[in-house]
Amino acid sequence: MALLCCCMLVLLGGLGSARATADPDMDYGGVPLWINRLLGEPSVMSLQGRMDPAWFRANNPQACPQQCDCPIQWPTALYCDHRGLAHVPDSLPGRTQYLFLQANNISSLSSSVLANVTDLYWLILDHNQLQSDKLEHASLQNQTRLRYLFANHNRLRSVPGGLPAGLRQLRLAHNRISSISAGAFKNLHNLSVLLLQGNRLQTIAEGELGGLGSLSLLDLSGNRFSSVPRYLPSSVQQLYLSNNSLSGLDADSFAGFLDLKYLRLSHCGLQSSGVHSGVFNSSSLVELDLSYNKLTSIPTVPTTLQYLYLEANTIQEFNVTSFCREVGPLSYSRMKILRLDGNELSYHLLPADWVFCLRVLHRIYI
Ligand SMILES: *[C@@H]1O[C@H](CO)[C@@H](O)[C@H](O)[C@H]1NC(C)=O
Ligand SMILES: *[C@@H]1O[C@H](CO)[C@@H](O)[C@H](O)[C@H]1NC(C)=O
Ligand SMILES: *[C@@H]1O[C@H](CO)[C@@H](O)[C@H](O)[C@H]1NC(C)=O
Ligand SMILES: *[C@@H]1O[C@H](CO)[C@@H](O)[C@H](O)[C@H]1NC(C)=O
Ligand SMILES: *[C@@H]1O[C@H](CO)[C@@H](O)[C@H](O)[C@H]1NC(C)=O
Ligand SMILES: *[C@@H]1O[C@H](CO)[C@@H](O)[C@H](O)[C@H]1NC(C)=O
Ligand SMILES: *[C@@H]1O[C@H](CO)[C@@H](O)[C@H](O)[C@H]1NC(C)=O
Numbered sequence: 422m423a424l425l426c427c428c429m430l431v432l433l434g435g436l437g438s439a440r441a442t443a444d445p446d447m448d449y450g451g452v453p454l455w456i457n458r459l460l461g462e463p464s465v466m467s468l469q470g471r472m473d474p475a476w477f478r479a480n481n482p483q484a485c486p487q488q489c490d491c492p493i494q495w496p497t498a499l500y501c502d503h504r505g506l507a508h509v510p511d512s513l514p515g516r517t518q519y520l521f522l523q524a525n526n527i528s529s530l531s532s533s534v535l536a537n538v539t540d541l542y543w544l545i546l547d548h549n550q551l552q553s554d555k556l557e558h559a560s561l562q563n564q565t566r567l568r569y570l571f572a573n574h575n576r577l578r579s580v581p582g583g584l585p586a587g588l589r590q591l592r593l594a595h596n597r598i599s600s601i602s603a604g605a606f607k608n609l610h611n612l613s614v615l616l617l618q619g620n621r622l623q624t625i626a627e628g629e630l631g632g633l634g635s636l637s638l639l640d641l642s643g644n645r646f647s648s649v650p651r652y653l654p655s656s657v658q659q660l661y662l663s664n665n666s667l668s669g670l671d672a673d674s675f676a677g678f679l680d681l682k683y684l685r686l687s688h689c690g691l692q693s694s695g696v697h698s699g700v701f702n703s704s705s706l707v708e709l710d711l712s713y714n715k716l717t718s719i720p721t722v723p724t725t726l727q728y729l730y731l732e733a734n735t736i737q738e739f740n741v742t743s744f745c746r747e748v749g750p751l752s753y754s755r756m757k758i759l760r761l762d763g764n765e766l767s768y769h770l771l772p773a774d775w776v777f778c779l780r781v782l783h784r785i786y787i
Contacts, residue, residue, distance in 0.1 A: 589611055616640045638659040
């Protein structure tokens, strides 16, 4: 049986296609971990229950720490996940590039433990007990090839400092983070994904996110913000702020972004009186999620918006001017999906001219 599984894996790996696949079993902070097989990235996330570790050990000529599984077909990947480890195993082989340590009981990361590993690409530490005061600043500094650092579901209280400059993704969702170490992001010019949802952040001070010139996805959902933080990197295209109690939105709340496309503001307690009519006046917006708030009217949105989610509010009126400043042959809304279900509206309340404005709509939920 083990042999059969192994052959199938070799076959899958051997296809060598660049098609990205996501593993449904792990959430990695809610954003899929896309695997690029063309780059030779390992395509099996956890070997637990899939393989016979004894068979691997017997057949693998390469050194492998007792606490880990080392697949023969991915010599650079080390699977030490889901086994109650209290520490990162020592004597990690120098060849290690993909290190899977998720779902253990690891609370510390010392600078010596990775000393012999110089080529680390991915370090996956989700679902452990990592604590900020047991994470030595120097431990990751020398990992110049590190691209992904995942430590979702740990016990960190601050964003660690001393992160290597080549990092592309930093996933720290569901910790206890209330502060960001000074200059933590200063050198991270290539970071494109930063997940901080499910933490305890209240504010972001000027300069704290300085240096993040390539940041594209920023998830700040489920924190303790009472207003949209100022001083967010202008490069962000996907900004998630759901599940914060926001007192309102100002005209310039999102003015600092150059190319904001996806904005999520559900479960924020927003009321129409606190939402400035010009706040969404940005032609780059593609998708806007305002579901589960307390809005009584539809806010003014740009005609270029394609997806608008307003379900579960208390909207009573539908005014075409929310979508179209004027209606004409060249002036109409590009809206494709409009969700208005769970409000106080019904079809017969829609004004007659709505179809001229929302003329490319694929679907309306009401
Ligand atoms: C690093 O390599 C040296 C020499 O092989 C060895 O003595 C030491 O124990 C290794 N350290 C770790 C943390 O694996
Ligand atoms: C995890 O480690 C702590 C000490 O750091 C220990 O008290 C606890 O029993 C460990 N839990 C498991 C499941 O091993
Ligand atoms: C990092 O690299 C420098 C220079 O190679 C070395 O002196 C230092 O000891 C290294 N630090 C760690 C924690 O390995
Ligand atoms: C950032 O990315 C660019 C382009 O891929 C690369 O040339 C550069 O070396 C990277 N910087 C670091 C610090 O890795
Ligand atoms: C926000 O909170 C609601 C209710 O607690 C939950 O169902 C939802 O998944 C949360 N959404 C996010 C993005 O955190
Ligand atoms: C929206 O922005 C455009 C130009 O960016 C400006 O001319 C217009 O007055 C703005 N509308 C509102 C309601 O703020
Ligand atoms: C729709 O909104 C516009 C501008 O706010 C207003 O002039 C108009 O009277 C409204 N129409 C209805 C039917 O409420």
